[in-house]
Amino acid sequence: MRVIPGWSSATVDMLASTQPGWPAPYADGAANPWIGRLVAGLPLSMGLIGASGQIMVYNDALRVTAGPENCLHGRVADLVVASDGDMVLAGVARALASNTSVEVRAALRNRPDEKQTITITAVPPGLGINAILAMRDFREQLRVEAQVAAATRMQAVGQLAGGIAHDFNNILTGVLALTDQLLDSHPVGDPDHDSLAEIRRNGHRGAALVAQLLAFARQQPQRQQLLDLAPVIADLRPLLAQLVGPRITLSITAGPMQSAVVADPGQIEQIIVNLAVNARDAMAGQGELQIRIREVSAADIPAQGHIIIPRIDHVAIDVLDSGSGIPPQIAGKIFEPFFTTKPMGQGTGLGLSTVYGIVKQSGGYIFASPRKTGPGTIFSIYLPAVQSRPPMEPPVAEPTMAAAAVNITGQRILLVEDDDSVRLTFDRGLRKHGLIVSAAADGAAALRILDSGAEFDVLVSDVMMPGIDGVELAAMATQRRPGLKVVLMSGYAELPLHRAADAQGVRFLAKPFALVDLVAAIGAQLTVNS
Incomplete structure (x- = not known):
């Protein structure tokens, strides 16, 4: 508690001596510390107001909120900006006249740009004070609410960005795969080669841009x-x-x-x-x-x-x-x-x-x-922070160009992709590499093909599909065909997808990728335990 210079502690002593159950003041006349600790420990900024609006006693919270130099002025009107002073005094008058509490909105002198809610409560006569001023500082609460709102907004934007990136990755996958096929038939020296090469370069630039979106959406592959x-x-x-x-x-x-x-x-x-x-x-x-x-x-x-x-x-x-x-x-x-x-x-x-x-x-x-x-x-x-080495995830194996050298001619591929353009592009491209391809637009169609008795060497499936997703399809397909190899591909490059793929012994490709990468992944899978 603080007592304004020029005022004795008699007011606080009076409170202690006139209220039943409150400890009496010390013999030397000092205010009883029991009251001081009680009021000082409250989260509210509090002050005792005299008959003419002077602040007789205030706690540390009010000193911090309103500023010690303003509390020392001695009048409640001096806590607020000059334009709000009369309004606060009018609030004190209304509280005293109605013997109730009155709330006013005023800007403190040390915070002129923000309004505070000030509660003025009338005190029964005979205590030496007229009213109690109370004020709570909501700045911390507002700051916390702003941080939570910002985090929530960023999460929503991240989900939107991730969805957009997935769609763009599908588009870029089709563009890059088709461009690679055209470049095979338009070698260096062909009039169209340079134009096709420029399309591929711009496709990779787009892929780099999408990778940044995936980083924002927290869906970028990590090697932790x-x-x-x-x-x-x-x-x-x-x-x-x-x-x-x-x-x-x-x-x-x-x-x-x-x-x-x-x-x-x-x-x-x-x-x-x-x-x-x-x-x-x-x-x-x-x-x-x-x-x-x-x-x-x-x-x-x-x-x-x-x-x-x-x-x-x-x-x-x-x-x-x-x-x-x-x-x-x-x-x-x-x-x-x-x-x-x-x-x-x-x-x-x-x-x-x-x-x-x-x-x-x-x-x-x-x-x-x-x-x-x-x-x-x-x-x-x-x-x-970590103090000791945690169990680390095994690294996700990446297909290498060396795997593309494996002879895959005549291997049977079940291709599952819900994007028509990507499916058709990969279908044509894989056939050009000598593979035998059956294509399905979703997981249910792929299972029907498997249940028809058709045999396959490798399942190549997108992950994010309506109905049965790629991870589920891989599990169901390998139950039907225990020796079936699996390659999963997705525009969502989240780490859980890598882990799910590793757990099932399958290979994961993050879109966009070139057709040669898919061929290499198929070749790498065919060499596993073969």
């Missing part, structure tokens, strides 16, 4: 392993120095590290590079770029100021620049895909969204905020 972040990031110094240029001072520091993280090293490098490019652009090529790696214990999580981070040990990466900062009006949009402040044609707007997706897919959190000292922005990434 136990990592010590400090040396991984330190090894990037030469690349980063060249990337940001000689007019930007680069520093990379790490505190004592006892913890590691589980992440994809290539994706960690992509995070740092993307944030460095973003910082370089924000500083217009001149300034200071700092990268710090630090451990954050579970006990220190609340002090980070981000309520949505779980209270477990983390390893944090801070990337600080001395640029112009992020305008408040766009701060909530910077991680959204295709959002950019650059002029038309300069940048895709996928750099920060890719970083966001990788961090979330790695189980972490990322925040952007103004630097506490000086101009610029700080991006803080929190990744869960």
Whole structure:
């Protein structure tokens, strides 16, 4: 509790002495600390108001919320901006006249841009005070609600981006496979070869763009392993120095590290590079770029100021620049895909969204905020820390070009793909490689073909299909044909799909891919246990 200079503690003593059951004040006249501790411990900002609107006593919460210099002015009207002073005094008068509580909305003098709800409650006569002022600071609650809403919005945008990426991957798969077939019949020197090669190059550019969307949607293939972040990031110094240029001072520091993280090293490098490019652009090529790696214990999580981070040990990466900062009006949009402040044609707007997706897919959190000292922005990434090596997932085998050399002529393929264009393109392409192909548009049709007694060497199936999906189809098909080899393909490159494929001994191809990749995967499967 605090007593305003010029006022004695008699008011508090009076409260203690006139209310039955309240302990009496100490003999020396000091206010009883029992009352002080009671009021000081409340989450509400409270003050006792005298007959003329003066603040006689206030607790620490009011001092923090309204500012000590304003509390010391001694009048309730001095807590708020001048234009709201008369309104607050009128509220006190109404509360006293009606002997009830009155709420007013006013802006505090130290927070003129936001209104606070102030409750004024009349006190029965004879206690030496006229009313009790109470006010609760909702800023923390609003901040938490804003963080949760932002996370929910980003999750929804990620689901949308993932769906769009899947559809584009199907389109690009058909385009690239058909282009490869045409290039086979239009070799170098053919008048159409260069045009077809340009189509293929643009197809791969589109695939790279879709890969960034998948990163944002947390559906990018990962090769996670136990990592010590400090040396991984330190090894990037030469690349980063060249990337940001000689007019930007680069520093990379790490505190004592006892913890590691589980992440994809290539994706960690992509995070740092993307944030460095973003910082370089924000500083217009001149300034200071700092990268710090630090451990954050579970006990220190609340002090980070981000309520949505779980209270477990983390390893944090801070990337600080001395640029112009992020305008408040766009701060909530910077991680959204295709959002950019650059002029038309300069940048895709996928750099920060890719970083966001990788961090979330790695189980972490990322925040952007103004630097506490000086101009610029700080991006803080929190990744869960591990103290010992966890059981790691076995690496997902990739088809190699060497597998394409296996003689697959005459092998029987059951091709299952719900996208008509992709199915027809692969059907023609596989036949050109000497394979015998039967095609089905969904899982149910594929099972009917199997149940008809037809024999196959390899099942090639899309994963995301209506009805029976590819993983289920693989399990049902191998039950019917125990020796059947399986290749799964999907525009959704989620890690669970890789794991499901590994568990069943099948091979996974992430769309888009070239026809030669599919042929190689078929050849690789035919060599397994053959």
